Amino acid sequence: LSPPLPPRLGDSYGVLPRPCRALVLLNPQSGAGRALEDFQAVVQPMLAEADIATTVFITERPHHAHEKVRDEDLSQWDTLVVMAGDGLLYEVVNGLMERPDWEDIMKKPLCILPGGSGNALAASINHYAGNDHVAKKKLLTNCAFILCKGLHTQMDLVSLSTASGKRLFSFLGFGWGFISDVDIDSEKYRRLGNARFTLGTLQCLAKLRVYQGRLSYLPAVPEQGTAPAPRDSHVPVTNGQAGCILPPAGTEADGALPADSLLVPLCQPVPTHWTVVPEEEFVTVYAIYQSHLGTNLLMAPAARLHDGCIHLFYLKAGISRVALLKLFLAMARGTHLDLNCPHLRYVPVRAFRLEPRAAAGIMTVDGEALACEPVQG
Numbered sequence: 001l002s003p004p005l006p007p008r009l010g011d012s013y014g015v016l017p018r019p020c021r022a023l024v025l026l027n028p029q030s031g032a033g034r035a036l037e038d039f040q041a042v043v044q045p046m047l048a049e050a051d052i053a054t055t056v057f058i059t060e061r062p063h064h065a066h067e068k069v070r071d072e073d074l075s076q077w078d079t080l081v082v083m084a085g086d087g088l089l090y091e092v093v094n095g096l097m098e099r100p101d102w103e104d105i106m107k108k109p110l111c112i113l114p115g116g117s118g119n120a121l122a123a124s125i126n127h128y129a130g131n132d133h134v135a136k137k138k139l140l141t142n143c144a145f146i147l148c149k150g151l152h153t154q155m156d157l158v159s160l161s162t163a164s165g166k167r168l169f170s171f172l173g174f175g176w177g178f179i180s181d182v183d184i185d186s187e188k189y190r191r192l193g194n195a196r197f198t199l200g201t202l203q204c205l206a207k208l209r210v211y212q213g214r215l216s217y218l219p220a221v222p223e224q225g226t227a228p229a230p231r232d233s234h235v236p237v238t239n240g241q242a243g244c245i246l247p248p249a250g251t252e253a254d255g256a257l258p259a260d261s262l263l264v265p266l267c268q269p270v271p272t273h274w275t276v277v278p279e280e281e282f283v284t285v286y287a288i289y290q291s292h293l294g295t296n297l298l299m300a301p302a303a304r305l306h307d308g309c310i311h312l313f314y315l316k317a318g319i320s321r322v323a324l325l326k327l328f329l330a331m332a333r334g335t336h337l338d339l340n341c342p343h344l345r346y347v348p349v350r351a352f353r354l355e356p357r358a359a360a361g362i363m364t365v366d367g368e369a370l371a372c373e374p375v376q377g
Contacts, residue, residue, distance in 0.1 A: 016078055016109065016150035019051040023077040025065045025092060026058050027084035027115065035115030039083050042137060043113060043144045050148035054081075059088070066095035079109045081147065085116015086172055090366035093157065097169045100255040109152040114139050114295075118367055120172055124290035127298070128305060135295045154306045156289055159258070160365060163266050163374040167257065172366040173293065174377060176354060177211045177284035178315070178324075180364040208283065208324070210317040213356040215277040215285055216270040218262060220309050220348040223275060262351040266374050270353055280357070281317035283324070283343070287352055287377065288313070291334075298334030302348070310377065312349045319343040352377055 028036045036058065047054055055077070059065050069080065069092050082089045089112055096105050114122035122143050126134065131142050160168040264271060286299070287310050293299040300311035315324075323341060330336040337346055353376035363370040 013151045013153050014109070016052075016152065018150070019053060020078045020150065021076060022047070022052050022054050022079045022081050022111075022147075023074070024054050024056045024081045024083055025068065025088060026056055026082075027065075027088050028058055030084040030088065030116040031119075032117070035083055038115060038137070038140060039113070042140055043083070046141075046144045046148055050150075052148065059084075063091060066091040068095070070095040070098045074105060074108065077108075079111055079147075079152075081111040081113060083113040083115045085114075085118050086112075086120050086367050087116065089121065089171065090368055093169050093171055097257065102255070102257070110155075111143075111147045111152075113143050113147070118294045120292045120294050120297075120367075121290055123292040123295045124303070125305075127291050133298075139295065156306045156308060158287075158289055158310060158377045159260055160375055160377040161260065161263070161266070162370070164371070168365055168370075170289075170365045170377070172290055173286060173288035173364075174375070175284065175286040175364045176213075176356070176372070177282055177361055178208070179284045179286050179293070180362045180369075181209070208321055209361070211282050211284075211356065211361045212280055212358065213282065213285075213354060214280055215282070215314060215352070215354050216274050217277075217312055217347065217349040217352040218271075218274050220350050222273075260376075263353075263376055266353070266376060274351075274353075275347075277314065277345075279316050283315040283317060283319055285312075285314045285354055287311070287349075293331075297328075297331050299331055299336075301334040308350070309348045310350065310352060312347050312352055314345050316343045316345070 024039070026035055026039060039056070044054065057065070057068060065082075065088055074080070080092065082092055089110070092110070096102060099105055112119075112121045112125065119139065122139055123133075123135075125146065126139055126142050129142070129146060134142060155171060158170045158174070160166075160170055160174060162168070270276065286293070288300050289303060289310055290305070291298060291300050291303045299313065303309070303311050315327075319341070323343070327336045327339065327341055327344060330339055336344070353374070355374040356372055359372040361372055363372050363375065
């Protein structure tokens with residue numbers, strides 16, 4: 001047997017009960033359309049050996065899983081397993097967060113088994129477990145084996161709010177510009193599996209675009225020349241505009257979602273201890289919280305499951321197509337920062353805000369498309 005996940009500073013692990021009851025939410029259309037076949041051939045025999053009984057729920061349409069976990073009594077299962085791409089887990093997380101008992105239900109362990117084309121969280125967990133980089137069936141086997149061992153630990157979620165009033169919960173990343181364009185434009189090549197992203201990258205390189213907007217962030221470590229963060233970040237700030245007051249943390253009613261204690265409303269300027277990026281023309285902005293952006297893209301090698309950190313990358317306008325391609329090729333090994341590309345910036349942050357100058361380009365959260373508008377997290 002392989003060793004359990006290596007202990008990291010501050011990590012604590014729980015163990016699933018034996019026997020264990022798992023609800024498996026499976027999207028038969030995800031990735032190359034082999035999720036059900038792969039689950040039956042690879043995963044089910046392993047789970048049977050490990051005394052994990054499964055109830056398989058097959059999604060038939062978008063938001064099906066979202067509604068299932070939002071409305072159903074989930075007490076009969078010890079864990080929820082998602083066998084699909086990252087998009088289905090995003091549905092499940094947001095469905096759970098819409099429940100009145102979200103605070104208790106979010107303690108129920110979630111498991112991701114790679115059945116999509118991107119599989120970023122599965123690749124990240126495989127990486128955190130100290131396993132070699134693998135893809136396809138081998139990655140599925142590794143993730144199924146982690147489920148069989150039954151170890152679970154905490155994972156950060158990022159709260160995103162948009163100018164139109166949406167509140168979303170994200171486990172992987174938020175993007176705008178080139179990377180999001182590749183993700184969404186390559187949807188039509190889903191049947192190619194992970195190769196869809198290579199094809200999408202080449203197509204988006206050919207028509208490289210620049211996006212205008214303002215990017216601001218609260219650094220995880222104070223930067224030189226900036227004032228330290230105020231002691232009490234929970235004090236509500238208002239400029240007299242209706243609907244613009246943020247309640248202080250700790251005043252939420254039972255069942256209410258947690259307050260965004262680090263953020264002021266989008267209609268107000270960011271606090272003075274935030275950093276506002278001087279450039280306003282970008283090729284891409286990507287805030288990622290896990291190590292991998294895709295099976296073959298190790299974007300944030302320093303990321304951990306619950307490091308309390310958003311790993312913010314932005315690429316300024318002016319980069320050549322050749323330099324951009326070199327960055328993406330290096331990202332396969334996680335060595336893109338070693339290239340010291342003058343257009344690429346990386347900063348660990350606790351919160352960020354992005355305000356596009358126009359509704360241009362695609363925004364994505366956990367690989368799902370969003371309307372282009374001001375957003376903060």
